[in-house]
Amino acid sequence: MPGEHFTVAPHWEWWILGYFFLAGIAGGSYALGTMLRLVGDRRDQPAARVAFLIAFPVLVVCPILLTVDLGQPFRFWHMLIDSSSGVPVFKYWSPMSLGAWALTVFGIFAFVSFVEALVLDGRIRHPLGNRLARALSGIFGRLFLVVGTLLGLFVAGYTGVLLSVSNQPVWSDTWTLGGLFLVSGLSAATAVIGIWVWRRRDARVTTEKLSEADRYFVIIELVLLALFFITLGSVVSKILSGGWLLLWLLVLAGALVPLAVHFRPAWARQVPPLVPAVFALVGVLALRAVIIFSAQS
Amino acid sequence: MARTVGFFTDVSLCIGCKACEVACKEWNQLPDNPVQFRDSYDNTGQLDHRNFRHVRFLESATSNPDKPVAWTMMSDVCKHCANASCLEVCPTNAIIRTEFDTVFIQQDVCNGCRNCISACPYSVIGFDSQSGTAKKCTFCYDRLQNNMIPACAQACPTQSIKFGDLAEMRQVAADRVTALHSQGQTQARIYGDKEYGGLHAFFLLNDKPEAYGLPSTESAVLPSRNNAAGYLGVLVTAVVAAIGGLIAFRRRGEAGPERPPHATDEPGSRTVP
Numbered sequence: 319m320p321g322e323h324f325t326v327a328p329h330w331e332w333w334i335l336g337y338f339f340l341a342g343i344a345g346g347s348y349a350l351g352t353m354l355r356l357v358g359d360r361r362d363q364p365a366a367r368v369a370f371l372i373a374f375p376v377l378v379v380c381p382i383l384l385t386v387d388l389g390q391p392f393r394f395w396h397m398l399i400d401s402s403s404g405v406p407v408f409k410y411w412s413p414m415s416l417g418a419w420a421l422t423v424f425g426i427f428a429f430v431s432f433v434e435a436l437v438l439d440g441r442i443r444h445p446l447g448n449r450l451a452r453a454l455s456g457i458f459g460r461l462f463l464v465v466g467t468l469l470g471l472f473v474a475g476y477t478g479v480l481l482s483v484s485n486q487p488v489w490s491d492t493w494t495l496g497g498l499f500l501v502s503g504l505s506a507a508t509a510v511i512g513i514w515v516w517r518r519r520d521a522r523v524t525t526e527k528l529s530e531a532d533r534y535f536v537i538i539e540l541v542l543l544a545l546f547f548i549t550l551g552s553v554v555s556k557i558l559s560g561g562w563l564l565l566w567l568l569v570l571a572g573a574l575v576p577l578a579v580h581f582r583p584a585w586a587r588q589v590p591p592l593v594p595a596v597f598a599l600v601g602v603l604a605l606r607a608v609i610i611f612s613a614q615s
Numbered sequence: 616m617a618r619t620v621g622f623f624t625d626v627s628l629c630i631g632c633k634a635c636e637v638a639c640k641e642w643n644q645l646p647d648n649p650v651q652f653r654d655s656y657d658n659t660g661q662l663d664h665r666n667f668r669h670v671r672f673l674e675s676a677t678s679n680p681d682k683p684v685a686w687t688m689m690s691d692v693c694k695h696c697a698n699a700s701c702l703e704v705c706p707t708n709a710i711i712r713t714e715f716d717t718v719f720i721q722q723d724v725c726n727g728c729r730n731c732i733s734a735c736p737y738s739v740i741g742f743d744s745q746s747g748t749a750k751k752c753t754f755c756y757d758r759l760q761n762n763m764i765p766a767c768a769q770a771c772p773t774q775s776i777k778f779g780d781l782a783e784m785r786q787v788a789a790d791r792v793t794a795l796h797s798q799g800q801t802q803a804r805i806y807g808d809k810e811y812g813g814l815h816a817f818f819l820l821n822d823k824p825e826a827y828g829l830p831s832t833e834s835a836v837l838p839s840r841n842n843a844a845g846y847l848g849v850l851v852t853a854v855v856a857a858i859g860g861l862i863a864f865r866r867r868g869e870a871g872p873e874r875p876p877h878a879t880d881e882p883g884s885r886t887v888p
Contacts, residue, residue, distance in 0.1 A: 322825060322834045326661070326738040328729035350860065359866040389727015389747030396707040396726045407708050411839050414730050415706035471853045479845035483838045484733035485700060493844035497852030504856055527863050534859025538852065 323487040327614035333387035337380050338477045338606045341421075342503020343510055344377035345474030348428055350507055350531070351435075352463040354524065365524035367435040368514045372507070373470070374432035377425055384421075398422065413480040420472050427466030430454075475500030481609070488557055488613035492549040495609065498542045501535050506602040508532040509576070509595035516591045525591060532598070533580040536573050543569075557612040565608035572601010619716040620759065621781035622768065622816035623788050624690055626827075627795065627803065628775035631656065631670055631688035638770035639668040642755065663741025664750035668692050668767050673827065689818070689827055690776055692767070693718065693739045693752035697812030700838050701731035701740060701751075709749075716781070717754040717815060725749055734838045736830050754815075781815060791819055810835040 351369025354362045385394040393401070397418040400407045409415040434454050437447035454462060478495030489495065512528045515521040547554055558566070576594035579586040636659060639645065646665050651658065657672035673687040695717045702710045702718055709724035710731060720731075720740075725748040732740045732749060740751045755765035763769075768778035777784060788805050795803035806824050807817025809832055824831050 322830050323736075324738055324828050324830055325736060326663075326732060326741075328733040329742065330729065330733070349857070353857070353860045353864050357861050357866065358864045362864065387728075389729070389742060389744070389749075390725070393707075393724075393726035396709070396724060397728075400708050401724050402708070402721075407706065409706060411842060412704045412706050412730070413842070413845075414704065414728065418706060472849070475849035475853065476846075479842070479849060481733075482841040482845040483704065484730075485736040485836075485838055486733050489733075490838065490841055493841060493848045496845045496849035500849055500852050501856050504860075531860050531863035534863060535856060538855055538859065542852065 323485065323490075325485050325487070327486070328484075329614065330387070330610060331614075333383045335603075335607055335610055337383040337387075338499065338610070339506070339603050340376050340383070341380050341477055342474045342499060342602065342606075343507045344373050344380065344428065345424070345470035345472070345500075346504040346507025347373040347376065347511060348424075348431065348470035349467045349474075349504065350511060350528075351431065352467040354527075355463060356460060358524070358527070361523045362527065363438075364518060364521035365511065365515050365528070367439055368518065368521055369507070369511050370428075370431040370435040371439070372510055372514065374425075374428040376510075377421075377428045377473075380421060381425075413476050413483050417473070417476045417480060420469055420476065424466065424469035424473050427462070427469055431463070431466060471500060474503035481613075486613055487553055488550060488609070491551070491553050492546055494542050494546040494549060498539065498546060499606070501538045501542060502602045502605055505532055505535040505539060505573075505576075505598055508535060509598040509602075512591055513595050529580045529591075532576060536577045536580075536598075539573055543573075556615075557608060562608050562612045565604045565612075568604035569601050569608065572597050572599070572604060617714040619781045620754070620815070621779065621784040622692065622695075622754075622765070623777040623779075623784040623819070624692070624816065625775050625777070625788075625791060625819040626687060626689040627791075627800070627819060627821060628773045629670070629688040629690055630773055630775075631672060631686070632772060633659075633670050634770040634772055635668045635690050635767035635776055636666065636670055638766040639752075640666075642758070642766035643667060643753070662691060662693070662737075662739045662751070664743035665741065667750075667752035671827065675826075687821060687827075689820075690767070690771075691737075691828075692816050693754070694737055694807065694811070694817070695752075695754060695815035696810070697815065698837060699811065700734040700736055704730045704734045704838055706730060713754075713756060713759075715754065715756070715759050717756065717759075719753055719756055720749055720751060722746065722748050722750075736835060752816075784817075788817065788819055795819075811837070 347369045351366045354366035354369060358366060385391045388394060398406060407415060408419060434451050436442040437451045475496045478499035481489035482495050484490050508528050508531055515524055575597040579589050579594040648659060648665055655672055659666050659669045662669045669691045671689045671691050675685050677683060677685045699718045707724055707726055709721045711719055711721060713719050727747040729742055729749060732742060740749050743750050758765055764778045768776045777787060792803050792805060802821050804820055805817060806820050806829060807814030820827055
């Protein structure tokens with residue numbers, strides 16, 4: 319049940335919106351890359367490499383956005399190290415503390431997989447790179463990808479939990495935000511990978527599979543959206559008033575247009591893959607924007 | 616721990632003189648408020664980084680035509696909760712519990728993430744863009760360390776704000792409620808006995824808490840209540856989405872027998888045509 323709220327807004331705005339958006343893409347890309355690598359066939363491997371090539375550069379932007387948003391950016395390291403005692407700060411019950419560590423550790427996994435993808439793509443020709451790729455080719459490599467994926471999915475989803483673990487209206491009235499951000503992050507990652515894959519002839523064969531995966535992600539997202547509104551109860555009026563409706567329309571268009579195209583009706587056969595991908599990205603951005611800003615208005 | 620201290624603010628004695636606000640601003644060298652016309656004697660507005668004390672002027676309509684508006688004054692302040700939401704979520708350990716059992720933001724540790732602001736259910740904490748940190752009532756930590764009483768309590772001319780050992784303050788409050796009840800003021804009640812494990816700055820109210828902008832006992836809940844459900848939502852979604860992804864990406868035999876990816880993608884062999 320929604321509670322009474324007598325809080326003020328923390329003014330998490332554009333930098334945080336950017337972070338939430340990119341964290342979803344980075345974590346989602348890594349997870350999709352792993353799935354393509356582990357269960358896809360040989361022809362899906364270029365697309366898997368594309369996913370890893372996207373995950374790390376996108377992830378690199380995330381801590382920059384978070385740092386810029388701080389009131390004291392040069393104290394960003396206080397998130398990880400207690401400045402009084404010099405020992406690590408790890409508060410598992412605080413999603414922000416947990417997220418700071420997850421982002422750091424996931425960065426290592428994303429970087430290693432990024433370098434491996436560059437080596438396999440022939441963009442890096444160095445004995446050390448070849449050694450890395452060989453080291454990751456066996457069971458250890460699979461285990462590495464699975465652990466990295468768990469961290470990536472956490473990074474994509476904890477941002478929603480971070481909002482929920484507060485006393486702000488809307489955010490703290492629902493348990494759905496973590497799942498919603500996770501699955502919409504996967505959907506956005508599918509869109510970005512899809513755009514890149516379409517530009518690479520050797521990877522284009524995976525387009526159909528990406529389209530099918532996104533179909534599932536969008537359906538899960540729509541279910542979670544319904545649960546989101548149900549769990550809000552009377553607080554729902556706060557996010558449906560005025561201009562927020564426009565953003566919700568974008569959210570719906572971002573989910574329904576790609577879904578319609580993925581089912582390949584006759585009218586959609588000529589639609590270039592860029593169109594549903596752009597709709598999906600705009601919809602995912604709008605979802606985060608409306609949740610972040612409307613609750614603080 | 617030196618001693619556990621507490622504020623007992625009795626709204627039935629508050630006359631709205633704002634001496635507490637002035638004393639607090641002066642001692643803590645807080646900046647001026649921007650000039651605003653609020654159509655009220657409450658020209659402070661809210662607790663934030665500029666105002667560690669705020670005298671609320673709560674206006675309500677009455678049935679008396681000669682006195683159509685009734686005022687209630689209440690000197691609001693950080694509650695220094697025993698289970699503090701701000702302290703719970705702070706990722707840097709900038710928010711600590713002092714030897715006086717009060718809640719204190721270390722200005723040299725805070726990095727201005729504002730997580731505490733989103734967590735505080737009493738809208739006490741403000742973000743100071745000049746210092747880039749979160750600020751709130753310190754319970755006059757520096758004065759306590761020098762055996763002085765907080766500036767607001769010292770300045771209050773009506774003893775509406777009382778300061779002392781927490782247990783002693785609770786006894787004073789209980790006696791006061793009993794006295795008011797015997798005078799027919801049956802609405803008098805203590806706010807802060809149960810909420811958040813007991814507030815170290817607690818109040819005698821003449822109405823239900825919501826009338827003073829305070830969450831009810833049922834609504835006074837910690838942010839961490841949403842941890843389990845939130846992460847469970849993430850976990851279930853991740854599992855369902857992963858199943859969807861695995862179904863979509865599964866091998867379909869169109870490329871012949873599967874080989875490990877590295878067997879086909881020899882390091883150094885560029886596959887981009």
